[in-house]
Amino acid sequence: MILITRPLKEARILKSLFTKKGYNSHIFSLSSSMQIQSTIKIKKNYVTLLTSMRATEIFIKSKYISKRQPIMVIGAKSFKQLNTAGFNNVLHCAKDSNAMISFIEKKLIDIYRKKNYKGIEYCSGYQINQNFFRKLKQFNIPVKRTILYKMNFKKSFNTITKKLIEKNMIKVCVLYSQQNANKFLELVKKAKLENHCKSIFFLTLSKNISAILKASGFEKVKNARQPNQGSLLNILAKVAL
Numbered sequence: 496m497i498l499i500t501r502p503l504k505e506a507r508i509l510k511s512l513f514t515k516k517g518y519n520s521h522i523f524s525l526s527s528s529m530q531i532q533s534t535i536k537i538k539k540n541y542v543t544l545l546t547s548m549r550a551t552e553i554f555i556k557s558k559y560i561s562k563r564q565p566i567m568v569i570g571a572k573s574f575k576q577l578n579t580a581g582f583n584n585v586l587h588c589a590k591d592s593n594a595m596i597s598f599i600e601k602k603l604i605d606i607y608r609k610k611n612y613k614g615i616e617y618c619s620g621y622q623i624n625q626n627f628f629r630k631l632k633q634f635n636i637p638v639k640r641t642i643l644y645k646m647n648f649k650k651s652f653n654t655i656t657k658k659l660i661e662k663n664m665i666k667v668c669v670l671y672s673q674q675n676a677n678k679f680l681e682l683v684k685k686a687k688l689e690n691h692c693k694s695i696f697f698l699t700l701s702k703n704i705s706a707i708l709k710a711s712g713f714e715k716v717k718n719a720r721q722p723n724q725g726s727l728l729n730i731l732a733k734v735a736l
Contacts, residue, residue: 497513497518498520500523501669502524503522503527506522525648526648526675527647528620528645528647529644530643532643534557535559538616538639540613541639542565542612542614542615542616544566544616545567545569545618546569546624547570548576550619550620551568551570551573551577555576562580562581565584565610567585567615568588569595570588570590570722571590572723574588586606590723596627599631607636615638615639616639616640616641617638617639619640619641620642620643620646622674623640624673652686657688661691663694667695667697667731667734668697668698669727669731670697670698670704671699672700672704676704676707676708677707680708689712695713695715697717699717705717705718
């Protein structure tokens with residue numbers, strides 16, 4: 496059985512996909528999101544930076560943003576959503592945070608000067624990748640953070656999920672973010688399920704997420720080659736359930 500830890504909306508979509516592929520799965524959403532700002536006011540002549548699907552969805556729903564707003568985005572799905580919504584000035588779509596930093600360093604600085612932009616407006620959740628943010632601020636470009644949402648995390652496993660782990664029914668657990676990986680480990684420790692979880696195969700979207708699990712002593716950990724769901728499913732197909 497596969498343990499899905501994504502927020503409920505995304506988890507249901509993933510569960511349906513697993514079912515079609517013949518996999519049995521169980522949903523325990525580690526987190527849920529809450530939008531903080533009802534209206535987004537983008538700073539004039541700033542380049543918008545979007546690094547998550549959730550931030551992208553909130554950005555698109557805002558009624559007061561020009562379709563010509565210059566945007567940098569991480570993730571092919573977010574880019575596709577922007578394109579479908581009519582935003583036609585996406586300066587770059589990066590596959591991950593490292594690729595985005597590389598683009599800013601090699602190309603954005605020149606674009607920034609030619610277009611006379613004033614800075615980068617980083618639209619994100621309350622919690623962010625601090626290492627990425629530090630790198631973002633190393634360039635001679637002003638960076639403004641706009642917090643669009645926050646994540647609320649579960650404080651303990653529910654009864655069903657705990658029993659499934661205790662009975663070693665969970666064979667695979669998928670983790671899509673560093674926040675969820677840290678929260679999962681916190682709940683495991685709180686429920687004293689460390690030994691039961693040693694047999695679980697953890698599949699993650701990135702090396703950074705995998706590193707969190709390995710640092711806590713978990714050895715059965717693999718990450719997708721590319722930070723997307725398709726790549727993760729390719730790894731899953733190779734894991735014996």
